[in-house]
Amino acid sequence: MKDKLEEITEDNRKPYTAAVNTGQYIKKTGLTGKYDNVRRFWEDEVTRLFIRPFLKEAVDRKAQRLERLRILDIGCGGGDGYDLLMGITAKDVGIYEYAVDLINPEQLGFYRGIDINPDLIDQAREQHSTNNKVVFECGDCFDSSFTNSKPFDIYFTSYGTISHFTADQTAALISDIAEHSENDALLIIDWLGRFSYEWQDLWNADRKEQFMDYRISYIYPPEERSQLEIQSFPLKLTCREGATSIINEASRRSGMEIKIKKFFDRSIFVGRHIDTAEYNRHCTPVREAVNSLLEPNIRTDLNTLILDYVPREGFSELNRFFDKFSSSWNSLVNHTIEFLANYGDKTETEECGSNIYHFYPEPLKQAVQTMEKVVKSTGGLPGDSRANIIEPQLAYALRKLEMELQTGNGVGHGLVGVFEIKK
Ligand SMILES: C[S@@+](CC[C@H](N)C(=O)[O-])C[C@H]1O[C@@H](n2cnc3c(N)ncnc32)[C@H](O)[C@@H]1O
Structure with missing residues (x-):
């Protein structure tokens, strides 16, 4: 009888063990980790919108x-760039519409990701194993067989990949990309911003190239760090x-025009190292x-x-920008606190805007x-x-x-440039 019971218990346990082993049983939170809420709803979205x-x-x-589109993701890591790009929605879609993707899956011809780290390539392959149009390869992006192959329409990098390289590299x-691509190819280049408040101690007025000793310490709880x-x-x-x-130097070397379309800052005051200090x-x-x-629910x-x-002496222009930006930020938070105190538990439909000062941006x-x-x-x-x-809307x-008061000067955790190759 006892043996029979053990057998039944064992049989009951197996499906749960199998489910746990899929990783799907982990209680996920957006409060911490690589894919925290800021990454998903702020950083990915700011990149997409710009x-x-x-x-x-x-x-x-x-x-x-x-x-159909051909995309090369340079330093693709675990393959998140695919989801970032394919998650871009079309502008001004009506609330009644269901299909909102900017790039329909049928419009994508080929997505190639390359990374020097084999473990990350394994992770990327695992993540996208059912998608035949997506290929991940382990290799060095300076090996020109990557850029010499059939040209791509979009040369994409994300989350600081290009900060691994010197200006000369x-x-x-x-x-190399400009020489081998076709007219109108897009180039999206992602660096760490030089003047993020997160690393204000490192600011200097030196025009020389600057590197920081970066630590991925934020993935550990503060008490463990x-x-x-x-x-x-x-x-x-x-x-x-x-x-x-x-960009000017790349243009000179290749003999191609490389047009600057946009620079934007990402994560001014919400970068990963704001929390580590x-x-x-x-x-x-x-x-x-x-x-x-x-x-x-929180x-x-x-x-x-x-x-x-806290301003830093000798950086008056940057101090002015951060002062104005943080004052705008605080003002929005304080207004929201006031609205909650005034209308929190009732719904009202009267006119809004009475508290807004004309000198606000x-x-x-x-x-x-x-x-x-x-x-x-x-x-x-x-x-x-x-x-x-209310809180997500805030x-x-x-x-x-962040998106509308910035100048794209390198004052956020990330600085992204969008460029177009002209032939
Ligand atoms: C900051 S991570 C970004 C990863 C990914 N793009 C993302 O958004 O999660 C930078 C990536 O560049 C890769 N990398 C660094 N040097 C490289 C090189 N020479 N060739 C290819 N990949 C490289 C690293 O292995 C790492 O995965």
Whole structure:
């Protein structure tokens, strides 16, 4: 009888063990980790929104020629770039529409990812094993067999990949791409920003090329960080001026025109190292607070979002930018706190905008108005509308400030350049 019972118990256990082994049984949270909420709803989205118009032009151009898109992802890591690009939505789609992708899967001809790290390539292959149009290869992107093959329409890099290389190496890589690509090919180049507040201690006025000793310490809980010996590696810090001179040099070497279409900053005040304060002791954990805004069923103490920018002597222009930006950010948070206090538990439909000062920058005026509308119209709805509607909207409103008050000068964790090759 006992043996029979053990057998049955064993049989019952197997399906659960199998399910646990798939990894699908892990309780995921967006509060920490590589794919935290800021990564998914802020960083990926900011990248998508900025590159969307250029990608749309490329998609339309290919469609007119009855051709399909070819994408090369350089330093593709675990293959996340595919989801980033294929997750771009078309602009201004109606709320009634279901299909919103900018690139329909049938419009993609070929996606090739290359990375020097075999473990990451294995991860990328595993992630995309059912997609025949996607190929991941292990190799060095300076091996010109990658760029010499049939030309691609989009040469893509993401999340600081190009910061692994010196200015000279990057100019060589871009020049090689320019020589082997066709007219109108797009180039998306992603560096670490030179003047992020996260590493204010490293700011200097030297025009020389600068590298930081980067530590991926943020993946460990704060209490473990100081106990562990975390390896560092050099990553290049770049501003708009430095990036422009690399592009000019690549253009000179290849003899091709490389047009600058856009520079944008990503994660001003919400970069990974804002929370560690390892390169600037004045930082407070704002990313943690924004992760909480975006997490379902969790309420955030909105005062933890308030920034106190500490200026650095000798950088008056940067101080002016950060002062103005942090004041706009704080003002939006404070208005939201006030709206919650005034209308939190009831819904109202009256006019919004009475609290907006005429000297606010336009994006701040719009963001405050949006928050007033959201709080007034959702306050009395069933469920936790503060945690699940109002707080995520505040995160999107803060994201809007980042997107519309910035200059693309290298003041965020990431600096991205979008370039077009002209032949
Ligand atoms: C910051 S990670 C970004 C990874 C990925 N693009 C993402 O968004 O998650 C930089 C990647 O560049 C790769 N890498 C560095 N040097 C390389 C080289 N010479 N050729 C190809 N890949 C390289 C690294 O292995 C790493 O996966």
